[in-house]
Amino acid sequence: MSPPPRSLRLYVGLVLVAVPILAAALLVGAGDLGDVRLGDTFLALRLQRVASAFLAGAALAGGGVVVQGLFRNPLASPSILGTNAGAALGGQAALLAAQLVGVRAVAPELLVPLGCLMGAFASLVILLALLRITDDLLALLLTGFALSALFLSISAFLTSLAQESFELGRAVVSFSLGGVAGAGPPQLALALPLIVVGLLAAFGWGRALDLLLSGEEEARSLGVDVRQVRFFAALWTSVLVAGAVSLGGNVSFVGLVVPHALRPFAGVAHRRLLPAAVLGGGLFVVLCDVVARALPSQGEIPLGVVTGLVGAPLFLVLLARMRKELAA
């Protein structure tokens, strides 16, 4: 069956939106691109920043699609379920371990993504163990909230440990606020394979996730090994979130906003929604990063603040609409 025309229209629309967003991302910001001595350097830095923001957004939106399939709930997203917070905690712990304890066995650049991966996976495993698969929206959201609060408390404790060193303290705080300004070529080189592998694997599991939408019993009757799908969906979500968080810190709500905005156009099937979410998520975070740079403030507004300002109200609207539908 050929894809419906609305899919084609969606991708044309995304490409058309991409042009001004990417142009703005390269043109907006501190530093004059026309500067003879530093123009090329500014451009290179902005390109790095655009690449980091796009990759982080693509990964978070992709992770959102997978996790919504995993929990059969369009309100699930890595940030709401505590996966982002888990990844950020893992990244912070890795930073601290590298600096304070003096871990030498693994290069510091490698430690942060590894820490993020372990933190994200641990958070999803804890969530799955606590909930199994549930239709109870409230239980899912409250458990995610409790996990987020737990991880943020531990993060705060780690931050307090890092206060003795100014640089370390700043690095740890920037992780919890989210931002792609600090991501350079080494971080990009490490996150890129994580994100590409995670997205390809998520696409590969798309059909199984479609079946999981019908519930465990029906999925099993159609030949799905539900436990295996759950494990790998959690693993690939963790890989994606780890890649994103290692680039951009704790950027929230992308995994909720983007799949939800694109579902009416791309449909529910994971193999149709995922590529659109990857493109849309990337562009959304690049746009938020432009806004973070453009808004008047002392210094720069953290990226996570901008995505939070957009995402949190939308989450509340979605929650209200869903409860209304359930009541009806």
Added chain:
Amino acid sequence: MSAPENADVRGLEARGLAVRRGARQVLMDVDVDAAPGRVTAVLGPNGAGKSTLLLALAGLVRATGHVRADGVDLAELSLRERARRVAYVPQRSQLRSALRVEEVVAQGRYAHGSRSEDAVREALETARAAELEGRVFTRLSVGEQQRVLVARALATRASVLLLDEPTASQDIAQALATFALLRELAAAGRTVAVVVHALEHAHRFADDAILLDGGKVVRTGLATETLAPGPLREVFGVRMERGGLRFELHTASDGSEP
């Protein structure tokens, strides 16, 4: 009419099936023999264990005993191999997402590893659901959803079809069409086992019947013999009239044995 993929159809056979849920024994030592080319009705009052029996036959609940489909022990098969032999149609789907009808039917191809547009279209046509193509599953009526679920089961090309009260939410015309379809599927060589609520439907459309009560088989065999006045009065407390086309509550004043 889509035919089962497996040419060696020998039906469904279960021996000593037992299911426990918590402290409650839901099924006890149940034997089933469902032959290919025949429609077997599973009957019993509410709570008799009919749906659990179907789930156990499909390998979807933890059960003791053995189930063989076309001579092969299901416990020895992978989930995908099992899904290619035994298809299960729930009473209501748990799907709450806006998948389109053809995407739901294509789920039946998962066990084959390929979507096969031909198999999906054929299943839709056989289940008389072709006109629903392109529509969103969750926006269909329950009766239409049921036809799509039957199409999904047909897309698996399994030789054994297990259906849990497929007519529960259908009007009389839809229910008669569903039973006519089940008879056609059986005539094409499939083994069809269906939980039936309405005794008159079982009487009219089933070849064989399994009568359950309290998790045990009370009677099994030809539908005409199993759904006889005696067992029905014993299990349901009803009196059969007009050759199985009407049932009335049995009262003590009804008198002697039939």
